[in-house]
Amino acid sequence: MAILNILVFPDPVLKQASEPVTEFDAEFKQFIADLDETRLDAPGCVGIAAPQVGRFQRVALVDVSANPKHKSNGYMVLVNPEIIEWEGYKKGREGCLSVPDYTGNVMRATSIVIEAQDADGVMQRYECEGFEARAVQHEIDHLDGLLFLDRLVSRRNDLFERKVYKK
Amino acid sequence: MAKWFMLTLVGEDRPGIVAKLTHALFEAGCNLGEASMMRLGGNFTMMLMVGFDGKSKTLSDVVTPVSESLNLHLHVDEINAALHTHLEPDVRISVYGADRTGIVSEVTGALAESGLHILDLESDVAGSKDSPIYVMHIEGHAAEGIDSLRAALSLMKDRGIETSLEEIDTLIG
Structure with missing residues (x-):
C-alpha cells in the first residue's frame, strides 16, 4: 500500500483527458487500493480520480458513506464510467484535492444513473442522488480533463433555492 | 517579503x-x-x-x-494579513421582506447570539420605489450548529421577514 502524490493545478496534465482501462490485472487492483488509501489520507475527501495522481486512465473512486446523512451506494470503483441518465440540477459547494484553498459553487445534476466496470472489469450500474451524484460528476470530470474551476458559477446574487415552501 | x-x-x-x-x-x-x-x-x-x-x-x-x-x-x-487563511462557510442564509429599517440588525443580532460567524454578506433593495423589498444573502460558520440558527430565524417570520437556511456541505473530491 502507498499514498500517492496528488497533482495540483496549475499542473497542465490535470487538463488532459484520460484513456479507457483495458487491463484488469493485479497491478491495476493494487493501483486502486493505493488510490483509495490516498483518498482516505485526505480529510473529508469523498472521491478521487486516477489523473489526480498522474495516471491517465478512466478510473474514479467515490465513497460518501462516511456521513450517514448522504444517500449512498457505499464504496464505488468506477472504471470507464458513463453517465447514462441525468435529472434535475442544483448548485452546491465543491473543493478539490488538486485545487487547494478554494471552494466554489457548481451546478450538477441531482440524480444520475451510471454504468461502470468494477475493479474486475465487470459491468455495474448505480443510481446516485444528491451529494453522491455530485461527487461522481466531479470525479468523472477529472477523467475528461475538467476541474470544478471550469464549471464555477457565482457565489453571489443567487436565487432562492428553497425546494419546498413551508408555512 | x-x-x-x-x-x-x-x-x-x-x-x-x-x-x-x-x-x-x-x-x-x-x-x-x-x-x-x-x-x-x-x-x-x-x-x-x-x-x-x-x-x-x-x-x-x-x-x-x-x-x-x-x-x-x-x-x-x-x-496584518496573509493569503490562504480562508474559513469555509457551512451555512447559507437568505432573507427577504418588505423593506423597513432594522431588518439587518434584527436578523444578524439573532444569528450572532446563536453562534453565527458571518464570512460574506451581500444585500440589495429590489422591488419598486413605492414598495421596496430588502434581500440579503449571508454565508457563515455556524459555531453552535445549524439548529440554533434555525431557531433564531424561526422568530423572524412574525416580524415580516422571510428566511431560508441551507447547509453548505462542501464536497472535497
Missing part, C-alpha cells in the same frame, strides 16, 4: 475604473491578493489586498493620480 495593504476606493461608477487602477498598481510592482468590488447605489466600491514593498505613503502616491482622475475616494491601510 512585501507588506500587505488594504486599498479602499469609492466613487461614481463609470467603465474602466478597475483597468486603470490595476494598471497603475501593476506598473508600480504591486501584487494583488483577495478583492471585493461591486457597484452600490451607482457608486463603484473596491476593497483590495495589495502586496507592496514600500511605505503606505509611497503606495498612496502611486494610486492618487488615478483615483483623482477618476474622482474616487482613496484610503490606504497597512494591514
